Amino acid sequence: MRVLTARDDTLLVELDDLDQAVALYESLTTDPVRGVGVPVPGARTLLVPFRPSAITAGDLAAELRSRPLERRATSAARTVEIRVRYDGADLAEAAELLGWSADELVRRHTGAAWTVGFVGFAPGFAYLTSDDPELVVPRRASPRTRVPAGSVALAGPYSGIYPRESPGGWQLVGRTDAPVWDVTRERPALMLPGDQVRFVAVQEKVRLRETAETAGPAVPGVGHGSGGVEVVGAGVQALVQDLGRPGSEGAGVSASGALDRPSLRAANRAAGNPSGTAAIESVGGLRLRARGPQVLAVTGAAGDIVVRPGARTEPAAAPGTTTPARPDRRPLPGEPFALDDGDELRLAPSARGVRAYVAVRGGIDVLPVLGSRATDVLAGLGPDPLGPGDLLPVGVPGRGVPAAGGAPPSGDLPAPGEVTELSIVLGPRDDWFDAATLARLTGQDWLVTPRSNRIGLRLDGDPLTRVPDRRGAELPSEGCVTGAIQVPPDGLPVLFLADHPLTGGYPVIGAVVADHVPLAGQLPAGARVRLTIQNHPGGTP
Template sequence: MADRDAAGAVHAAAAKAGDRAPGADGSAAGSRILPVGDRAILIELPDLPAVLATAAAIRSLALPGVIDVVPAARTVLVRCANRASARSAARAAQRIGVRDEPPVSGGREVRIDVVYDGADLRAVGELTGLGVAGVISAHTGTPWRAAFGGFAPGFVYLSGGAPRLDVPRLDSPRTAVPAGSVALAGGFSAVYPAESPGGWRLLGRTARRMWDERRDPPALIAPGDAVRFRAVREAITVRDPAPGRSGERDAAPPGAAVLGTLTVLDPGLLTLVQDAGRPGHAAVGVTASGALDRGALRRANLAVGNPPDAAGLESLNGGLVLRAERAVRAAVWVTRATVENAEGAPLHPVEPGTAVSLAPGECIRLATPESGLRGYLAVHGGIAAPRTLGSAASDTLSGLGPPPLRRGDSLAVGATPGPDPGALSSLPGDSDPEPGPRSSPGDPESELGTAAAPRPGPEPGPPRDAAEPPRPAGPAVLRFVPGPREDWFTPEARAAFAAQCWTVTPRSDRVGLRLDGPPLARARAEELPSEGVVRGSVQVPPDGRPVLFLADHPVTGGYPVIGTVIDADLDRAAQLRPGEPLRFAPVDPDRPGAIPQAQQPISAERVAFSLELDGRRTQLAVSGAVAAALQQLLDSPDEGPLREALAAILRGCGPVG
């Protein structure tokens, strides 16, 4: 009864905190403010100078909760930590209006030597009427300005060159463009930082590394920098930087205290090191990445006493086998596991969320998840792996982070301290951080392929109360906010997107879920200029079949986004298997409603957590429903309802014995 009273007080406080705030309904003449799911907005502007000025104005405000400000050719994407921050960003954008004064540039001048022998150099000369010599003269004779980051780390759109060099992209993109290629398209120039597909016209090549994670900063060119190209005749050997993919795996990052070591006996289909990711770097082409099912990694970490954002392992469909070389504690989530002796004989099962101790020589084997696709394993101290931009997450699109585990790999375990007992982040269900064979970065205009805002802390995510969400009797239902480009589709296509059932195809991966179903018809045939996208964006390529972006999505895309799945449903999306059906349900981002019954997770009967009061730690236990309600309060900028809820919990919930 006391717990029910506490739950009522918490839900009342959550309702008070969730009152609607002014949204992005009005915008200045010449601009539009469009919703991107429930945690981002897209500001549409008339031209590139307005984009750069508006992006600079938003960054200068240092708005709380703003994670990324991503300028593009005609838009500025503002990605936020929660719904309240997104509403605040929309109000700020309304006040700013359309700016056209150029931002003050504090950039450097970067000189790039180029051998002009590209495959498209002669064709560009014919298209422009300049000839080969004229193209080289125009490309080198005018300084370019780094405008905004692109689809991959180190790819930067350069603007301000000679207007005569405005040429269209290739009708059919190349499947592989070499690293160091210097290219033109649509009035921009760029240098490809790594080998990838691409549709830009190639003028030449350079040996300069556009991205090198050993350099500080890793990107050679940052937005605001001036870039001058210089023609050279000597041969240039172009080295693919292959970011994050050295042939050898370090046992631990420099200076890490190693408490234990694990040996990989079987990596399974695909096992990656993942943590909370690297949010805050989208302006230089780096997506957040991180665990696909953020709640699952958090809960595995909490079970062994780690901070919720510690590095763990994400295993695709089970099969991972590790041997402990030293004593270590481990836990799994989503999947089950078995502890085996050195001979491979099973000793005892491991239930999700239960920490077990492994003696030297013992092994842990992850089972195939009974429901879902990806299982998570955490060890006390966390996996000690080299970090790039503050994260050990493996990004399958850009190549940042450690490579997939291989048989025989040795994994170090770090001396990560346990969670702060006074932090509400120790409560399962509170704010979650930002989430097949490894692929190359995609075409900058394809669905798979500016100074950064200050890096934020962990990003909020959805509450999850159970190890294994039940397999729904019918299709999974993912809630989405229409747009920002729903008007690019016919009314029939917009209706069909939400009405019909889609199927997850085997071509899905950490970049996105590729869906099969009747194609969606466009109302507009022109080319969409590249613009920022987020985890949850549903892009529709020319074949009309949607792609739902997941953690390793590109920073920008050139196909229209018909809708954006809300953040609370993305962990569920990450666990959908090939062949599973799903449907999309449109919602108001300020009133998304309850999680549809078909995808409700199993509620834990009790959730234990701790608070520190007057220097003393108090152990408490609440129902899963109360834990979920506290998540709403943590997302609110108003601390009053949260204080009321905590007071209610302390009055109504008895301590754990």
């Protein structure tokens, strides 16, 4: 067992194989450690988040090393049966690669005993391993841009089922209508680590499901009735966000949620809400209209905040006099303000930062998915991005939550052309790079490119190179934290943000410390980033 640093509040445990990874996962889920979050299994690793205030990295590493690495008895494992029509586009090619007939491939696939090793890539996508050592097929040389939901596929020693339509490079051998991911169930993922799976060949037609049937309601709770706040213009992007859905990582779901959580909390405090209440995350140009009286607050990357009065019936003026028009108002960031029915809020893009947060007293009351109202753009969970005409219902304000104004000034946010310093910890795969490359990581200013989004920041600069014996090597999929700095083959880092994939196969050279992740989420295109190494505060794992 090797225990590596993945972030200042996360360890990555490297084990001999998948069985040991699942055994440690089972140990931590059946006998949890105080202060430790939901672990994320990988092909031969376990990502273990923890609260440094509850347990140090060193003490947690010692506890992990003391855990048994033996799987639970197979008889105690849950068995899932998957009915498959074996007519996949790659069935013949995959069989030829193995030197078998298509019938032989089907016979071996259905005859093998499959086990869920880990869940990643997409919510509910289970990586299955078998007891047939010869059932190993290379990925496709050219990935497809569209793989339908329900496709049964092979890649390397794994088999898997695509829960929703997505790109993919696995060999497609069949189809199933098994509901492998359904957010309306108590257990949304049909298969979880440690489950046993048996494939059964069927001849009847299988209807491949559309994404909307597996990902839940497209826009839960958004309508066109009366009461709430109406989206007049969404600007570049407007999403419903809260503090995310932690605790679902075992099903392949990242926490997601607001990129700048301190600003979300500050907006809610100013509006008189509990700090994790759902609000709107806006990237420039948002326009809202009040349907009924509302109280709002804006924080984060807010440019000019303008309240434009709506049309209102006024008492008749005395003869010879006029009723003066109500003037526009310009509330300050972090301070609550009222909108009357029909009034409009207009947010100008900010010169600093990227994302503003608009809280409404009572909160945005769309339907929660897996306990959260957050939109995860990669996983397709939560409400769709907001558009003109969407009416967002507002909840009933809670009692005893006083409004508390004041928010971090937007002047502290990064701007294009300026250099922002982010603290990082090295690991878990810094040993894939030599000392000169590590010096290049921290010795230059990285440019944030326009291809950045909620999934990650794409950085441009002098590329990073792997040590010679790691060039061209593949890293088995392993869990990644928000803030992880992944290095793809071109050497240009990707800094993962809230909607990143839960597992990845490129080496992570380091990770932004937890306290600096919100600042990373406010970096605009054109900003420059200087990465500085921070010693691990909780001791060496």
